[in-house]
Amino acid sequence: MNIGNIAAQAQAPAPLVTRERAAVSLLFFLNGMVIGAWVPKIPLFANALALSESALGMMIFAFGVGSLVLMPIAGMQIARFGSSAVVKVTTLLFIPTIVLVTLAGSIWAGAVAIFLFGGLTGAMDVAMNANAVEVERKMRRSIMSSCHAFWSLGGLVGSATGGILIAAIGATGHVLLLAAVCLALFQVALPMILPDAPHPSEKAAGGKLPLTPLPWLIGLMALFSMVPEGTVLDWSALYLRNELGASTAFSGFAFAAFSLTMAILRFAGDFVRDRFGAVKTMRFCAVAAFVGLVLAGQAPNVTVALIGFAIAGVGISNLVPIAFSAGGNVPGLAPGIGLSVVTTMGYSGILFAPSLIGFIAEHTSLSNVYTAISALLLVVLALSGLARHADRVQGD
Known part of the structure; x- marks a missing residue:
């Protein structure tokens, strides 16, 4: 009877809120907030570089190309090093890209900046979703919908405050404040991110x-x-x-x-x-x-x-x-x-x-x-x- 109780406890789900869940939720929120803040910047980005709607479409296409180039690379690095290591690196590299997009002064600089912005958005996305899966396995609970909810909440905060802050302190002031807030959130999440082992079997099956x-x-x-x-x-x-x-x-x-x-x-x-x-x-x-x-x-x-x-x-x-x-x-x-x-x-x-x-x-x-x-x-x-x-x- 005691053995059965021990086995049942071993298979029981973890508490609803853990440090690891809080960390991955913060990462989703951070990513969503940056993407949300990008929305009111799009017209300004187009005006600053004198882009037509079709030219802006090409820039957004470069964003997509960047993501699909770096997403599989992130996946391979997760197989090699684990999701926790990759999500830490990609988050740290992702945050400055919104600054680069804002400060781009030419079409070519804008294209490179938005390629990196899209690429590191996608790479961080893959890594934080992979880490969320690891947290689910440890907690024996489904948390994916709530993680995506935190992404949406971040998008809400970023988009709702973006236009107001741009009007109040300018595009440069807004993006520097945004980057500072993101770095602070990352520092809070960093010690709580669930460490996981590499996944060599996923690397072998990847192709x-x-x-x-x-x-x-x-x-x-x-x-x-x-x-x-x-x-x-x-x-x-x-x-x-x-x-x-x-x-x-x-x-x-x-x-x-x-x-x-x-x-x-x-x-x-x-x-x-x-x-x-x-x-x-x-x-x-x-x-x-x-x-x-x-x-x-x-x-x-x-x-x-x-x-x-x-x-x-x-x-x-x-x-x-x-x-x-x-x-x-x-x-x-x-x-x-x-x-x-x-x-x-x-x-x-x-x-x-x-x-x-x-x-x-x-x-x-x-x-x-x-x-x-x-x-x-x-x-x-x-x-x-x-x-x-x-x-x-x-x-x-």
Whole structure:
């Protein structure tokens, strides 16, 4: 009887809050805050370098190229050194890149800066997600939705304060303050980051792609969920400013509204999924995201657009965490392999697709763009039955 009690205690989940969970949550928040602060800077970046919408699209494309170049390199370094070592290095390198983007004085300097900004964003993203997985394993709890919620909360803080601070202390003052805050948060998180061992087996399997279509279809769900998210991130400020007449200080509130509802629903995501199941949760989220994007795209004024972006945030909130969880639980496939397919496809949507919007926007309007991309959520809805694999994390 005593042996049974000892075994049960050994398998019991850890407390809800641990030092390691706090550390990885801070890293997600830090990354999200920098990306959120980038949103109100985008119009200023375009104006400073005299970029057209198509040229700005090319710059955003360089951001995506940087991410997809450095993301697999980060993955290989995680296999070699462990996620804790890589997340420490990538975070320290990531923070100064927002300063470089702000101070870039020529198109070529801007291209190099935004390539590094995107590359180290992606590298840090891979490392902190990998460390979150390690924390999940130690805690025997799902924490991924809440980690992504902290990213959204950081995005909310960064975007909501960015325009106001730029107007108050200028773009340079804002970015120096941002970097100082990020360094302080990193110092708080640093001693609490969960140390983990290298993963040589993942390195050995890294070049093998699965032949079964299931992870690719789940990856398609992640892709079509993250294209709208990337479009809101990169183009919502310009949409409010250029087509709905919002001020610079107010333009960042589109992404702020989106991030607020996304953060709230992601904090509740684990509970909702446990209560209703991954399939029902994904279907509700896909419908809400569709409605929100159509409302934002057809908005007659800024207020209606903000409501639309807020509803879209409700919908998109848990689509990606569920897809990632499903990808890591594909039957007959190593978790790392399935998850690598889904995350790569998903992040290509948030990194590359928005760069094409600049070319499209020159021939139509961002209003039409937001309305059109809502159709992607209908594909997610059609494939939502595949989300059942996300529930295997509970069943196994």
